[in-house]
Amino acid sequence: MTTLRQLEYLVTVVAEGSFTRAAEVLHVTQPALSHQIRALEHAVGGPLLERLPRAVRLTPMGRAMLPHAQAALADAERARCAARQAGGLEAGELEVATVYSVTLGVLPPVLRAWRRRHPEIQVRLHEHRHTAELAEAMLAGEADLAVGPVPDQWTGPIRELGVEEFVVVLPATGPPPAPRFALRELAGRGWVHYAPGNGLAEVLDAACAQAGFQPRVAIRTEQTAAAPLLAEAGIGPALVPANLLPPQFDGHVVRPDPPVTRRLAAYTRSRPDALTAAFADLLSETICVLPDHVRARLDQAS
Numbered sequence: 436m437t438t439l440r441q442l443e444y445l446v447t448v449v450a451e452g453s454f455t456r457a458a459e460v461l462h463v464t465q466p467a468l469s470h471q472i473r474a475l476e477h478a479v480g481g482p483l484l485e486r487l488p489r490a491v492r493l494t495p496m497g498r499a500m501l502p503h504a505q506a507a508l509a510d511a512e513r514a515r516c517a518a519r520q521a522g523g524l525e526a527g528e529l530e531v532a533t534v535y536s537v538t539l540g541v542l543p544p545v546l547r548a549w550r551r552r553h554p555e556i557q558v559r560l561h562e563h564r565h566t567a568e569l570a571e572a573m574l575a576g577e578a579d580l581a582v583g584p585v586p587d588q589w590t591g592p593i594r595e596l597g598v599e600e601f602v603v604v605l606p607a608t609g610p611p612p613a614p615r616f617a618l619r620e621l622a623g624r625g626w627v628h629y630a631p632g633n634g635l636a637e638v639l640d641a642a643c644a645q646a647g648f649q650p651r652v653a654i655r656t657e658q659t660a661a662a663p664l665l666a667e668a669g670i671g672p673a674l675v676p677a678n679l680l681p682p683q684f685d686g687h688v689v690r691p692d693p694p695v696t697r698r699l700a701a702y703t704r705s706r707p708d709a710l711t712a713a714f715a716d717l718l719s720e721t722i723c724v725l726p727d728h729v730r731a732r733l734d735q736a737s
């Protein structure tokens with residue numbers, strides 16, 4: 436019989452990369468941990484982990500089982516929190532999954548409003564680099580609600596939140612660009628690009644392809660928030676979500692031509708419970724895909 440403890444042990448060994456570190460995290464002895472993993476392997480009928488000299492590696496059976504183990508643990512934790520909250524024993528917790536750019540540009544005012552309205556309900560963020568990673572994590576049961584670009588072929592409930600606008604950032608030291616800047620005019624420039632795993636890398640590549648060129652890379656950054664700062668410093672133009680720019684930003688900010696946008700949504704695996712629905716309602720009320728200070732700069736430029 437497979438137990439939640441055995442699933443927790445498997446997930447922790449994979450996360451830590453070794454039995455020794457996993458045993459420390461779980462506060463159990465390494466022999467006890469190994470015994471439970473062997474019992475789990477016996478229950479499923481085959482090896483789940485390959486023991487290497489300095490690491491562990493999932494077998495095909497292990498790779499198939501891992502997302503279900505993670506989902507089972509997440510569901511069990513939510514059940515525990517719901518029961519204890521209903522009994523008045525502790526405050527609740529809402530788990531929200533998103534992508535990095537949405538954490539930076541969209542969620543801060545929403546979370547501030549949530550904190551004022553529901554100070555007893557904690558929010559735990561799970562952040563991802565790419566829309567596909569976000570959707571996969573949601574399917575695996577990582578969070579109660581996802582906030583990000585609308586995923587392809589999602590079968591659960593989806594609540595549209597608005598259309599996010601991207602802008603081109605250029606250094607303030609250069610001449611002011613036209614209000615609506617043709618991307619093809621930057622075909623020969625080296626761009627501030629994003630690391631391959633970052634979903635914004637695909638947004639930039641697709642926008643430039645639509646404009647008829649492939650962006651030449653001046654620098655790649657893992658940090659989404661670094662892109663406008665690097666562009667402001669003169670490294671190269673950057674394409675960023677407009678809501679990422681702070682009020683004190685000094686670089687030139689222009690709308691690209693053709694426009695670059697993406698639809699944002701909140702989505703769940705099934706009909707949301709009352710707590711998740713309350714957050715989604717507040718999200719719809721509070722979200723700002725184009726901040727006033729950016730809108731004012733764009734309107735002033737035009």
